[in-house]
Amino acid sequence: EQGCSEEETKQAMKDLGLKRAKLYGWPNSYAFTKSMGEMLLGHYRENLPIVIIRPTIITSTFSDPFPGWIEGLKTVDSVIVPYGKGTLKCFLVDHKALCD
Incomplete structure (x- = not known):
């Protein structure tokens, strides 16, 4: 319209x-x-x-096709965004867990 x-x-x-x-x-x-x-x-x-x-998870990129392409934080986006910005200080995991 x-x-x-x-x-x-x-x-x-x-x-x-x-x-x-x-x-x-x-x-x-x-x-x-x-x-x-x-x-x-x-x-x-x-x-x-x-x-x-x-694949198990499909997610978006941080800056392509334009900055802000990720809309909200879904699935692993809440880890990807701080990792991409260099602000992820630590990430606790079970080292025996399987991840695909």
Whole structure:
């Protein structure tokens, strides 16, 4: 809509994405678009050498495509941000735990 601020436009796009995802039975737009991509790859699998890799965590970068790209702190972002800024003083872990 004309006259909307950048923030209003951004929020409207997030809301629409979530609404569309829920309409098709997905909890969020990430899961919805990931599924759509995998469905497209499945459709073209006869003609393309395809491998689908599902890593445990997908996260954003700190400064690309622009500074502030990380929106809020989710999953490991709360560790990545201070590490990237050089302010992470220590990180307590169980050295016997498995991590992928």
